[in-house]
Amino acid sequence: MSNDIITQWLNLPQVFVNNIDIVGNTTIIYLAREGSKFVCSVCKRTVEQGYDSRTQYIRDLSCFEYNTYLCLDKFRIYCPCCGVRVEELGFARVFSHCTKRFEDYIAKLCSILPVSQVASLTGLDWKTVKEIDKRYLTEKFSCPDYSSLNILAIDEISYKSGHKYLTIVLDLSKTKVVWVGQGRSKATLDKFFCEIGEGNAKNICAIATDMWDPYLASISQNAPQAKVVFDKFHVIAEYSKMIDRIRNEEYSIASESGKKVIAGSRYLLLTNEQNLGKSQKERLKELLDVNETISTAYILKDELKMLWQCGSRKEAYSFLVDWVGKAIASGNKDLCKFSKKLMHYSYGLINHAIYPINSAKLEGVNNKIKVIKRRSYGFHDLNYFILKIKQGFP
Ligand SMILES: [Zn+2]
Numbered sequence: 001m002s003n004d005i006i007t008q009w010l011n012l013p014q015v016f017v018n019n020i021d022i023v024g025n026t027t028i029i030y031l032a033r034e035g036s037k038f039v040c041s042v043c044k045r046t047v048e049q050g051y052d053s054r055t056q057y058i059r060d061l062s063c064f065e066y067n068t069y070l071c072l073d074k075f076r077i078y079c080p081c082c083g084v085r086v087e088e089l090g091f092a093r094v095f096s097h098c099t100k101r102f103e104d105y106i107a108k109l110c111s112i113l114p115v116s117q118v119a120s121l122t123g124l125d126w127k128t129v130k131e132i133d134k135r136y137l138t139e140k141f142s143c144p145d146y147s148s149l150n151i152l153a154i155d156e157i158s159y160k161s162g163h164k165y166l167t168i169v170l171d172l173s174k175t176k177v178v179w180v181g182q183g184r185s186k187a188t189l190d191k192f193f194c195e196i197g198e199g200n201a202k203n204i205c206a207i208a209t210d211m212w213d214p215y216l217a218s219i220s221q222n223a224p225q226a227k228v229v230f231d232k233f234h235v236i237a238e239y240s241k242m243i244d245r246i247r248n249e250e251y252s253i254a255s256e257s258g259k260k261v262i263a264g265s266r267y268l269l270l271t272n273e274q275n276l277g278k279s280q281k282e283r284l285k286e287l288l289d290v291n292e293t294i295s296t297a298y299i300l301k302d303e304l305k306m307l308w309q310c311g312s313r314k315e316a317y318s319f320l321v322d323w324v325g326k327a328i329a330s331g332n333k334d335l336c337k338f339s340k341k342l343m344h345y346s347y348g349l350i351n352h353a354i355y356p357i358n359s360a361k362l363e364g365v366n367n368k369i370k371v372i373k374r375r376s377y378g379f380h381d382l383n384y385f386i387l388k389i390k391q392g393f394p
Contacts, residue, residue: 003017003020006020006029010029012031012070012090012091014035014037015034015070016034017029017030017031018030018031025065026066026067027063027067027069028070029060030072031070036050038077038088039087040077040087040088041086041087041088041094042079042085043081043082045079045081047078047079047087049078051078052075052076053073053075054073055071056074057069057070057097058092058097058098059097059124060098060099061101061102067123074087074089075087096132098132103136106118106122106129107137109121110133114376115133115375118133130381130384133384134384137384137387137390138387141391144178146178148171149178149196149204150173150205150206151171151207151208151357152169152170152171152172153170153207153357154170154210155170155210155234155366156168156184157366159385165183165184166182166183166389167181167182167188167192167215168180168369169192170393172358172361175393176394177390177392179195182382184212185214186214186215186217188214189215189218189219189222190221193222201223202223202225204226205227205355207219207227207229208229208231208234208355209228209230209231209348210234210238211234211238211341211348227354227355229351229352229355230348231357231362233360233362233366234362236304238338239301239338240269242297242334242338243270243294243297243298243301246332246335247262247265247266250262250293251263262290262294265284267280268283268284269284269287269294269298293330297330297334297335300330300335303323304323306319307319307320307349307352308352310350310352316353317346317350320342324343327339369389369392372385372388376388
């Protein structure tokens with residue numbers, strides 16, 4: 001095949017194919033350049049004279065079964081504006097050893113595969129793969145559009161043990177992550193509102209979130225018109241933690257036979273009954289028969305879930321008052337404490353009747369972020385993890 005055809009096939013500006021070599025499973029395409037003009041990588045000015053040069057191998061898309069490298073002399077030039085600088089090649093970033101199209105391919109692979117698999121598929125080092133993907137994503141998310149924010153969800157996730165959190169803002173109408181910030185304080189969320197600007201903040205009509213005062217303080221300061229909604233997913237998750245506390249307390253005061261029934265029952269209490277197997281259901285029934293406090297907390301959990309089915313705020317409020325009455329009547333201190341909290345935040349619980357935010361969606365997002373965390377946080381690169389979260393919900 002003539003070099004002219006391969007030059008045409010390569011489709012790269014200002015270079016032509018001089019020679020081709022095959023070494024093992026690698027194809028090396030030797031390139032020469034047309035003319036003697038260079039581009040300064042800093043000011044983009046065209047420069048006539050090279051300063052010095054070095055032979056460089058640049059990885060390109062594979063050719064059949066061969067890893068393919070382009071080999072050419074890369075110049076440093078003397079730019080009248082910037083001094084001695086590296087030249088810019090139109091088809092590769094200044095300090096990269098890969099062509100732009102190969103990097104785009106790597107980034108596409110990284111959107112569907114873990115970095116380690118992309119590294120083994122392409123024969124690149126995982127650090128190189130990660131850096132390529134990170135650069136691609138940084139560029140992709142560099143100009144966010146906040147103009148159509150309307151219904152949001154604000155959530156926190158822990159990214160490291162020792163109370164390291166990220167605040168995640170989700171556009172619920174598009175299920176898109178619009179912003180991620182470090183921490184979960186009022187100042188963290190204030191940064192989000194500062195970034196979107198007052199005009200966009202005014203368009204927000206509802207925000208689903210946790211009963212977490214720092215967020216609530218920031219919302220009431222920056223988007224006072226937005227109705228706060230405490231969604232089922234977050235409230236029930238908190239209730240489940242309380243059931244687990246009750247279970248531990250009951251275990252510590254139980255008789256030997258009671259301890260046997262309570263031991264190892266965490267999963268039974270926290271899983272929806274319809275997802276339990278036959279023998280698990282039997283064990284759960286035995287536990288609920290034996291321990292009245294656990295049984296009451298368990299039954300009240302199912303009842304509480306009905307709160308989010310109320311069709312009006314009035315109906316929701318009277319349901320809540322009724323439920324709280326039952327919880328307090330149990331006499332259990334954890335249930336009483338939880339009830340007080342629900343009454344304190346009742347405004348956001350009953351707002352669900354006017355903004356019925358999809359709790360399954362929030363739970364799905366939360367689970368997906370956990371998967372992304374497992375995949376990408378192994379690199380201990382928080383910024384990369386944040387970019388991968390944004391990519392997960394485009
Ligand atoms: Zn220059």
